[in-house]
Amino acid sequence: MKRIAIDMDEVMADFIAKYLLHYNRDFNDNVTHERLHGMHLRQLNPELESHLRKCLDDPSFFGDLPVMPNSQEVVRELSERYEIFITTAAMEVPASFAAKYNWLKEHFPFLNEMNFVFCGDKSIIDADYLIDDNSRHFKRFKGQGLLYTASHNVHETGFVRVNNWLEVREYFAGI
Ligand SMILES: [Mg+2]
Secondary structure: OOEEEEOOEOOOEOHHHHHHHHHHHHOOOOOOOHHHOOOOHHHOOOOHHHHHHHHHOOOOHHHHOOEOOOHHHHHHHHHHHOEEEEEEOHHHOHHHHHHHHHHHHHHOOOOOHHHEEEOOOHHHOOOOEEEEOOHHHHOOOOOEEEEEOOHHHOOOOOOEEEOOHHHHHHHHHOO
């Protein structure tokens, strides 16, 4: 079986949706996902870095992120034809380990937890495909990268792009 490695935040889990709830509450703002189009979060506000860090360091923050639409059924389908690995750069947010693990067990119970890879540098990942919203992870990846569309990467070109999970399904149906 070929292997597909899948990132969590902004691919399986809607990190931005939850972060914006906290951001808007704490900065008394009304930022929508649409307004972030083409932007990195840090462009929103010079004080964002410390606020973001506080959220990331909260061990429960990642426990209730919304699941990306259609990801559960498409990952389940793919798991019948491919070996699925979940590869998250969790070393950037060490407080999140337990919440990320529990989130995967809750929403993707059909996945084998032995295939959860909490890592830093994803170039160590030996898979045929990597679905990720951060193109930097493709630089030294030996397989095929699939750039999952997120507001911060909409202007990036030169990558195979998937806009949502239905497009992921379509991509693999064509192989
Ligand atoms: Mg990500």
